[in-house]
Each structure stands twice: as C-alpha cells, then as structure tokens.
Amino acid sequence: MMQHDIQHLIFDYKTPFLLNALRESEHKSKRQGPGSDFYKKSVFLADPNPARIDLASSVTDPFESIYVKTFRQRSKLDVLTFIDGSDSMAIPGKVDLLSLSERSISCSVAARNDNYQSYLFSNSIHSVTDSDLLYQHYSPSENLSRHNTARAFKDLERLLPKRRSLIFLLSDFHWSNEKLNQVLNTLSGHYLVPIVIWRSTEYENFPLWRFVQIRDAETDENRLIFVTPKQKKLIESTFADRKIFLNNQFQRHNSRAFWLIDQFSAQNLSEFFHGH
Template identity: 25%
Template sequence: MSSEADGPGLAALGRAIVWKFRRRQAGVRPGAHRGRFAGADGLFTDLAPILACPDPRRLDLRRSVVDPFGMPAVRRFELPTTVTVHVVVDLSASLASRGASDRHRLAALLAGAFAEAAHACGDASALAVALGSEAEFALPPGRGRERTAAFRDTVLSVRPSGTGIEGLLGIAAALPRRRTLVVLISDMELAPTDLDAVLAAFDGHALIPVWLRDSALEAVDTGTGPLPGIARMQDPETGRTALVVLGRRRVEAWRAGRERRREELHAVLASRGREAVTVLDRVQVAAFAETLARVLP
C-alpha cells in the first residue's frame, strides 16, 4: 500500500472521521472538545452567583441589575480541551488470512486515518500493536501530520503472528489511568470469554472497537460444482489453510457456527455497553463515519 496509491483516500477518510465527544473531557491543553474545567474564555455554559464563582471580570451587568434579590451574576465558560487517541491494532496471526479483502492493509489504512483525524482535531495520537501474547508500543503520544503515514507504514511493516490476548491485556495495563480514547482495530477472531476479558481491561476508557470482517472467510467456497465438494478452509485463529471434503450438512453447520460466533461476540460487546464499528471487506466512508459518531461517548 504505497502512499501514492492511497494517500488521498487516507486523508479523506481521516477528515471524515473527525470526532466530537458528547461527554466532557478532563484534559488541560486547549483544544476542540468540551472540557471539564472552567476558563476565562471558551464555550458559555451558564450564569452563577458571584459567591459561587468569585470572578468579577465575568460580571453580567444586565442579569445582575434585574435580579430581584440584588445578587450579582457572573458568566461561566467551559474550557475546550484535547485528548490523546491510543490506536491499538490486533496483529495476531488470523489477520493474515485473506479472502475478499486484505485486512492487514485495512488495519494499516484505518490506523493512519485515525492519526490524521487526531491531527485535524488538534489531538495527540499513539500507536501500539499486539502480536498474540506480545505487545509492541510502536509510536508514543505525539502530534504532527507526518504521523498519518507513520501509523500506516508501521502497521504494514509488522507481520501478523501469534495467538492469545496477553498482548492486548498488556497494552491496556500500560495506558494512562486517566480516561482516554482507545481505538481497537481487530478481526475479533476471539472466544467470547477472551473478548470479554479484553473489554474489561479497557473498561475505564472511551473504547471504540473496529471489527474487520471478510465476507469470503465467512462463507465456504466449493467451486462451481454441486456439493459434496472440495474446499480450502482457513483456521480463523492461526490463518492456516487445508483442503477438506465438504458435504451439504457440514457446509451448513460451518456457516451456522460462524453466525453463532458473531452473535455471541455482539452479545459480549452489548453486555459491556460497547458497539463495534464494522468494516466488511472495505471501508465505506460515509457509513463508517456515521457509526463512529453514534458510538462515541
């Protein structure tokens, strides 16, 4: 995925997913998001008695004059702030499995797009990748447009490998204790109990799961002939492939099992108050941005 090929698309996707939080954020650096702290300027919030907010510079003369009790009123403002978005990419071996799409490249594209969106918001961004039981903190928090390409290229340079969730748990444990924005990009080839453990580890943060799905890996291709037939099957967790003989019942059972697993994972997400932003084969920019806006806290 060269920058010449996907540069304009990467920038456009980043601009499309610029975020606005509904909840106030606790940062102290001036930025684009609603903050928890009061300031001399910013977004007007309300009026308060001067005893509750003793700042005569913000005196509202009009409201003070008409107050029936003669209590001076002052204006209160909300100081806009910034956040740090931590992009976490699950690069376990299953992400190397390819069918209708290259999910490794999709993960790289999305990592770069979130770095671009952070730059557009004035926010900082950081990148970490998990390789099964291993964790790599690839890029520390920072700012700058050059991070868009750096995030993408870093994810592309790492070969998906490993199994397990220890890497993801280690990344979660290393995050700042203060609530921050975390984007988890994964193919979600996890047991429901493992997904629940991962969500619990990120529970104190504003977590956005991005679920990379491949339609071809969720179907069974037996060629053009009638069943029974020969199909190349991939283990979703390891990415290994094997040729197997399939009858109609086995195909139906395999498809039903995959559908049941997706339903179980959705149920785990819902039980933790999370909704995944799903990417099936390719990024549909408008739909992606709409879902992202809905799931942001």
C-alpha cells in the first residue's frame, strides 16, 4: 500500500485514562519526568530540581517564590483488535469493511508508536498479521465446510494485558444476550470500543411480494419469508430495535459503539474519539 493511501487510513485516538509506564510514546502517563508534555508548575520545595526551575515565573512572582516545571512522560499504550469470525460476518461486503477497519487501526497504532496485537476469533484464536487471513477465513469455501459461532471468545481473557488497554471489538454483534454479556464483562477493565459492522442490505430494500430466503447465520437456520409491506417494515424495525438494545448494553458496560454501516471512514473514527 502506498504512503498516501496509508495516510487516509490513519485516525487519531485517545484514552480517558493516564498510563503508568516507562516506555516512550505519545500518551500521557502518571509518571513525572523530563518528557515533552508540560504538566504543572510547582514551588521548588515541593519538587526540588534545579534543572527545571521556571525563571519567568520565579522572577515575576511578587512573593519571591521559586517555581519548577513538572512534565509528564509519554508511554506506550497496548492496543488490541478482537475480530468476530462467526458466519454472519461472511455476508458480502462485510469482510471489506472489516479488513479496512483492522488495517486502519494497525496503521494508526504504528503511527503513534504504540503496541499492537490483532486476533481473529473463530472456533479457535488466530493472530492476524495481514488481511489475507481474513479474506481466506470468510471465503465461501471455508464457510460451507463448517458452522462457525466464534466460540473461542470464551478464551478471551487469556489474551488481555494486565494493565488497562485500548481494545477494538469488531463484530456485527448478532450474538445471544448471554454471549454479549460474557464478552463485555470480560473486557470491562479496559477501554473498549465496539465497532459494529452492518450492511444495509441485511434489513433494507427487500423486494415486495416475493419469497425471500433469510438465513440466520448464528443458528444456521433458513427461513422462507414472503415480503409484504408489513413484513418489510418488521425486518427494518427489528434492526432498529437491535441498535437501541446494543447501545444500551454497551452503555451499561461503560463503552460507546462506533457504528460502521456500508462505508468506512478514518475521519469519522477520529471524530468519534474526540467527541464530535
């Protein structure tokens, strides 16, 4: 991928917590030292370091106090991406959005000099080092050979760093309530960003007055539906209700979802992190 293409994938992320680490990067840590982020001014007796005396503040202070500058060191952040490898993610178009998202996260983390790991959860756990693995996993030939519910999420905890980390969870979240709560509870000690990947073709533009076969990729059951205006509206409202439900569940676990429907945008991800 060319450099200018990579630049279009990079977004600016941040966490709501300070790190406690020694490794140098672009994130503020709890540790004070000669880093590049000014933290505060202190009186000399509280932090007696002659090398950091703030002459301007000391000379102009009417009480003739001596001040020193205190800085926060920068630290590396652990960033992880967990990818849902279940069959519902193999719907046409989803793997492209998934691959772009993972690539964008990887490039953004590299640009910030943070630590990065990416994993695909199917019936086992796979380390993701390039998008070829994703396209191979979701290929029709692979999905015809087995029913995949991504049961490896039950082993999620063993991959988690001991210190608080930034975790991206990429899925359509067509999960049972039990599985959803289990995964969210496991990740509750970290800064979780669920990226919900949907295709509008899953719930929009069904042809009226025709039989349409709909497969529930999580249960592997097929249903033949005759699409009436009422049935079409029911499908759309089901997804609308599901979106409300998921947002409520994420909020209960102190996280907020980034909704990715049909089109990926690194700019939108930057705005997500900065509250726009």
